[in-house]
Amino acid sequence: MTTSHDYPLIRCKGLTKHYRKGRQTVTPLSALDLDVPRGEFLALMGPSGSGKTTLLNLIAGIDRPSEGILEFDRHEIGGLSRGRLARWRAAHVGYIFQLYHLIPVLTAFENVEIPLLLSGLSRRERRERVENALALVGLADRMHHVPSELSGGQEQRVAIARALVTDPPLLVADEPTGDLDRESAASVLALLQQFSAEFGKTIVMVTHDPRCADAAERTLHLEKGKLLEAEEAL
Amino acid sequence: MLPLSYALRNLYRDPARLLQTILGSALVVLMIMGAAAINQGMRETLDASGAADNVILLGAGSEESVLRSEVNERAAGIAQAAMPGIVEVAGRRAISPEIQQLTYVSVGNAKNRRALVRGVTPDALLVHTRVSLVEGRFPRPGEVMAGRLSWRKLGIPRQALRVGEPVQVEGVPMILSGLFAAPSTVMESEWWMDLNDLRTQAKRNNLSSVILRMRDDGFADADLFTKQRLDLELSALRESDYYARLADFYAPLRSMTWLTALLIAAGAFLGGLNTLYAAFASRIREIATLQTIGFRPWALALSLVEESMLACLCGAILAAFAAMLWLDGLAVSFSIGTFILRLTPEVAFMGLGTGMALGLIGAIPPALRCLLPPLPTALRAAS
Known part of the structure; x- marks a missing residue:
């Protein structure tokens, strides 16, 4: 019998995504099956156009599948409306972007506080959480700086704090080190490993960089919208 | 919902664009206030010119x-x-x-x-x-x-x-x-x-x-x-009716005043719309990021409308000051008389209402442009 704990946090069955480009139908993801256990740090690799970002967007609830089943914690999320998906994302997902996507007019503190504005927490509770999140990524002393006053690595750490501040079970990261120097990239990966190991966060990361993928527990390769078998990937 | 401070700070992102929006909306509001004051002044003058208890005997x-x-x-x-x-x-x-x-x-x-x-x-x-x-x-x-x-x-x-x-x-x-x-x-x-x-x-x-x-x-x-x-060979008319007929005679003139004001205002409005398009278009990715975090499109639309309304309100206030300085007390002549332009509460509210409406209506098309693209596409937009 499968216990709730054994059941994967994310289950994809026959996951397919089509979209129209002019008169053509493009299928970036085709009948994909994938289970991601709780607490796993998974890396998705593949060439451009292989469907890895499409898969990440589906798992993160940013996009909806055309066919197939997409379950999160035993609940089907593929059919949720745009509004319900937004609520679901706020509660379950932290997103880390390659280019950080911080709000330039807000300070690091305010950027990290943004997701908490949807939580109904009091101002004091929000302050505590934001300060803790920034301390965790080593930026407690930069909380009143705006993004233009931070380095790329610091901006990405603010973005990680923003993804983490609501304590979501799932973190998704799209090329999180793609725009960073080697040292900053290493510190970002170390943080992700720490969140997976210490806080049990499930992490799905898309990357081009094999060194980056090495930080993950498992790496899957995609090509033409399908997962490759381990030996094929090698 | 996003805090008002987000909308406020976005206003200062590009001071040149902000100034353009404020001046554009101020021009629209000033035109509307001017037209309203002229029409109100002319109407009130003609209304007040005829006494209800006076009768005019005119040639039939x-x-x-x-x-x-x-x-x-x-x-x-x-x-x-x-x-x-x-x-x-x-x-x-x-x-x-x-x-x-x-x-x-x-x-x-x-x-x-x-x-x-x-x-x-x-x-x-x-x-x-x-x-x-x-x-x-x-x-x-x-x-x-x-x-x-x-x-x-x-x-x-x-x-x-x-x-x-x-x-x-x-x-x-x-x-x-x-x-x-x-x-x-x-x-x-x-x-x-x-x-x-x-x-x-x-x-x-x-x-x-x-x-x-x-x-x-x-x-x-x-x-x-x-x-x-x-x-x-006489005809009797109430003096108030005589001036009411004159008011009807001048109705096309009042319509022309509105039309002229609205045409100039439309030009300024389209200019302002263009500025807002540019201001919002550069933030498609940022708005998509906020949606990814979990903000609903209507909450973001509200914040964009707040931002636009704040800018237009500044324009309306500027226009009100300009109207107090240049329009209030100005004597305006038409063929049979002269009247004084007055910045009455009615005119002021019309100006303020126009400013608010500009902010609201002007924000909707560029806001839709930001909010309608699918999230994966919007997240890849240039910042």
Whole structure:
């Protein structure tokens, strides 16, 4: 019998995504099956156009599948409306972007506080959480700086704090080190490993960089919208 | 919901764009306030010019304009003797035989300009109860009295109207005997002189009108009088109806004022819309990021609308100050009179409402452009 704990946090069955480009139908993801256990740090690799970002967007609830089943914690999320998906994302997902996507007019503190504005927490509770999140990524002393006053690595750490501040079970990261120097990239990966190991966060990361993928527990390769078998990937 | 501070800080992102939006909306609001003040001023002046208890006897067939009317000189005397229902003031019946004529007037060495001259007797004050002397005296033969806004139609400074100054009416030298007020009526821009003087100058042997101040139910008496005395070829009109017809006559002019203001405003609005498009378009990715975090599209649309409304409100306030400085108290002339532009609460609210509407309507198309693309596409947009 499968216990709730054994059941994967994310289950994809026959996951397919089509979209129209002019008169053509493009299928970036085709009948994909994938289970991601709780607490796993998974890396998705593949060439451009292989469907890895499409898969990440589906798992993160940013996009909806055309066919197939997409379950999160035993609940089907593929059919949720745009509004319900937004609520679901706020509660379950932290997103880390390659280019950080911080709000330039807000300070690091305010950027990290943004997701908490949807939580109904009091101002004091929000302050505590934001300060803790920034301390965790080593930026407690930069909380009143705006993004233009931070380095790329610091901006990405603010973005990680923003993804983490609501304590979501799932973190998704799209090329999180793609725009960073080697040292900053290493510190970002170390943080992700720490969140997976210490806080049990499930992490799905898309990357081009094999060194980056090495930080993950498992790496899957995609090509033409399908997962490759381990030996094929090698 | 996003805090208001987010919208506020976004305003300062690009000060040049903010200034453009503020000035654009200020121009729109100023145009609307100007048009509203002109139309309100003209309407109120025409409404107030006709007293409900006054009846005008005009020549039959010329009810549209007192300037074209010809009334038998005997009409005033016959009405005085035979018509019931006329108000009596200190033993005198309130009847005013008048000639009204558009003619050339000049003060001092200033250029001749056309102005409305009214030939009256002292009994005119019995029917035109809003008229009061503010300086000097009622004109005797060889004298003329000016309404306190008459300087505007002559294109002379207000200070040029001094009692005792020489005035030329149709080239005939006269003396300015006094200044009169008739608040909010077209009479404030008129020139009043002795009836016989004007009759001689105009070479007329008839009147333009006879104005009677009647008791409450007196119009029926006046109407009956004109129907019984067919030989006089008269028509009776309530003075308020006469000016209401004039107001209708000027309705196309008021529409043109609105149309002109709206066309200029539309140009400024489209310019402002373009600025907002540019301001919002550069933030498609940022707005998509906020949606990814979990903000609903309506909450983001609200924040964008807040931002646009704040900018437009600044424009509306700027326009209100400009209107207070340049429009309030400005004398505006039209063919039969002059009125003062007033920044009334109605005009101010219209300006403020326009500013708010601009902010709301102007934000919707660019906000939709930000919010409608699918999230994966919007997240890849250039910042």
